[in-house]
Amino acid sequence: MTEVKDFDVLIIGAGPAGLTAAIYTSRANLKVCVIGESFDSQLAKAGIVENYPGFSEGIQGMDLSTRMIDQAQKYGAFIEEVLVKKITKEDDSFLVEAGSELYKGKVLILATGAKYRELGFPGEKEFYQRGVSYCEVCDGPLYRRKNVAIVGHGNSLAKAAVFMSPIAKRLSLVIIKEELICEAVYKDRLAKMDNVEFFYGAEPLEVIGGDTVEKLKIKIKTGEEKTLEISGIFVTAGTVPNSELAKSLGLELTKNDFVKVKNKTTLETEIPGCFVAGDLTGGRRQIATAIGEGASAGISATKYIQSLQK
Ligand SMILES: Cc1cc2nc3c(=O)[nH]c(=O)nc-3n(C[C@H](O)[C@H](O)[C@H](O)COP(=O)(O)OP(=O)(O)OC[C@H]3O[C@@H](n4cnc5c(N)ncnc54)[C@H](O)[C@@H]3O)c2cc1C
Incomplete structure (x- = not known):
């Protein structure tokens, strides 16, 4: 039979929210385990981060992630680079199945973040990893x-365009909304780039190719169809929360699948001993806000365990 690994605090998710919660709880001398794939967090794939305070030159998301892991490990937190399959609530603890291991914790912090949103246009799935990608930081240099075309909207499209413009020969922005709503700093930079074309209010119709992507057919605002000769397509349409584990545990979700918190300060949920943090709760969905919630959940988890010992 598999031996159960016993912890005070189990944190599911190795992004900024989970790792911050790990720093707070391990510094409180609790036995802490973070379970999640740190290299697959949004933070790790964010590329250059310019709005995280303290780094005036910006910092690579992967670098920030590595620093957080080092800091959590320095105070004794364990990091298990594996995905969780199942969580069960027992009388006074949580049982977590991940890989071939079983983990038990008095407290559970869910910080499973979010994944890329698919747009669902013909060929998007079929050509995934054969020219279609959701991560310009990972695949852009190819x-x-x-x-290259970037399909989507908002800040994620603008940030991807700023990253890809110096790499690509010609960059076609297929903006599925009438306007590009993004941070002013990205708008200013995009205006200075001379290899970028903008299609506002456009619709991706079909990816065409053989082994890999060769063309993208789009409908532009006037109703006219155009065929873009391209080698790569980046889909940047925001994210959807990874809330499957929370749902299976019985936590209530909002209509957009974010986890409902019982108290926004403590980040406790309807299940005693279970806290949530980061993009999983909705809100602004930034590194700084995920860190703020990770800190709050870490403090609440520590207080909860102290209350059990009284
Ligand atoms: C391309 C891109 C660029 C961005 N740029 C910026 C920026 O410049 N500035 C900024 O402030 N924000 C930026 N963001 C947003 C920011 O990265 C997120 O708001 C932040 O990372 C959310 O942190 P989190 O810890 O909640 O979740 P995430 O970073 O998404 O981490 C979630 C963690 O949960 C784990 N997980 C998921 N499912 C499971 C499971 N079943 N079992 C175990 N673990 C699981 C994942 O492996 C991962 O480790 C960007 C996001 C993207 C995608």
Whole structure:
């Protein structure tokens, strides 16, 4: 039979929210385990981060993630780079199945973040990893001096465009909304880039190719169809929360699948001993806000365990 690994605090998710909660709880001398894939967090894939305070030159998301892991480990937290399959609530603890291991914790902090949103246009799925990607930081350099399209909207499209413009030969922005709503700093930079074309209010119709992507057919605002000769397509349409584990545990979700918190300060949920933090709760969905919630959940978890010992 598999031996159960016993902890005070189990944290599911190795992004900024989970890792911050780990720093707070391990510094409180609790036995802490973070379970999640740190290299797969949004933070790790964020590329250059310019709005996280303290780094005036910006910092690579992966670098920030590594620093947080080092800090949590320095205070004794364990990090298990594996995904969780199942969580069960027992009388006074939580049982977590991950890989071939079983973990038990008095407290559970869910910080499973979010994943990329798919747009669902014909060919998006079929050509995934054959020219279609959701991560320009991971795959962008594969398209050096090639024609590339970015399909989506908002800050995520703008940030991807700023990253890809110096790499690509020509960059076609297929903006599925009438306007590009993004941070002013990205708008200013995009205006200065001379290899970028903008299609506002456009619709991706079909990806065409053989082994890999060769063309993207789009409908532009006037109703006219255009075929873009491109080698790569980045889909940047925001994210959807990873709330499956929370749901299976019985936590209530909002209509957009975020976890409902009982108290926004303590980040406790309807299940005693279970706290949530980061993008999983909705809100502004930034590194700084995920860290703020990770800190709050870490403090609440510590107080909860102290209350059990009285
Ligand atoms: C391309 C991109 C660029 C961005 N740029 C910026 C920026 O410049 N500035 C900014 O402030 N924000 C930026 N963001 C947003 C920011 O990265 C997120 O708001 C932040 O990372 C959320 O932190 P989190 O800890 O809640 O979740 P995440 O970072 O999403 O981490 C979630 C963690 O949960 C784990 N997980 C998921 N499912 C399971 C499971 N079943 N079992 C175990 N673990 C699981 C994942 O492996 C991961 O480790 C960007 C996001 C993207 C995608």
